[in-house]
Amino acid sequence: MSTFSVGQSAPAFSLSGIDGKVYTLKKNGARLTLAVFFKTTCPACMLAWPYLEKIHQAYRDAGLAVRGISQHDRSRSSDFASQYGSTFPILVDADWRVSKLYDPEFVPTLWLIEAEGKIADGVVAFDKAGLNRLSQTIAARLGVAAAVIAPDGDGNPPFKPG
Numbered sequence: 001m002s003t004f005s006v007g008q009s010a011p012a013f014s015l016s017g018i019d020g021k022v023y024t025l026k027k028n029g030a031r032l033t034l035a036v037f038f039k040t041t042c043p044a045c046m047l048a049w050p051y052l053e054k055i056h057q058a059y060r061d062a063g064l065a066v067r068g069i070s071q072h073d074r075s076r077s078s079d080f081a082s083q084y085g086s087t088f089p090i091l092v093d094a095d096w097r098v099s100k101l102y103d104p105e106f107v108p109t110l111w112l113i114e115a116e117g118k119i120a121d122g123v124v125a126f127d128k129a130g131l132n133r134l135s136q137t138i139a140a141r142l143g144v145a146a147a148v149i150a151p152d153g154d155g156n157p158p159f160k161p162g
C-alpha cells in the first residue's frame with residue numbers, strides 16, 4: 001500500500017487548491033480528513049470518483065473533509081474536477097512533494113486521517129469492499145449511520161487496480 005499503516009502519524013501538509021485557496025491537513029477543522037491521491041489520467045481514479053463524491057456528500061456535514069490530491073498540474077486537475085463533477089477541494093501536488101511523503105504505490109490511494117493526525121483507515125485502487133469498509137469506519141468515528149457507497153450490481157467491477 002505504502003510506507004504507512006493504520007495507527008501511524010500522517011505527515012502534515014499544505015497544498016494549493018485549484019480554487020486558489022491553501023489547504024492544510026491539521027488545520028482544517030474537520031474531525032476526519034480523507035486524503036485521496038490520484039492522477040487525472042488514471043482509469044481506476046475515474047471509476048472511483050463518483051463513489052468518492054458519495055462519501056463526501058454522505059459525511060461532509062458530520063465532520064469529514066475530503067481532499068483530492070492531484071499529481072498533475074492545476075489546468076489538468078481543474079479539467080478533471082469539472083469533468084467528474086467534484087464538489088470537494090482538489091489540491092495540486094504536481095511536484096509530488098506531498099505524494100513523496102505518503103508514497104502511494106498505486107492511485108487512487110485513500111488515507112482516512114483523524115484530527116489528531118493518526119491514520120484510521122486506507123484503501124488502494126478501486127475497491128468496492130474497501131470503500132464500503134471505509135464508509136463504516138467514517139460513520140463509526142463520526143457517530144452517524146453508515147451509507148452504502150458501492151452497492152453490488154451497480155454495473156462496475158468489485159475491484160480495479162490503479
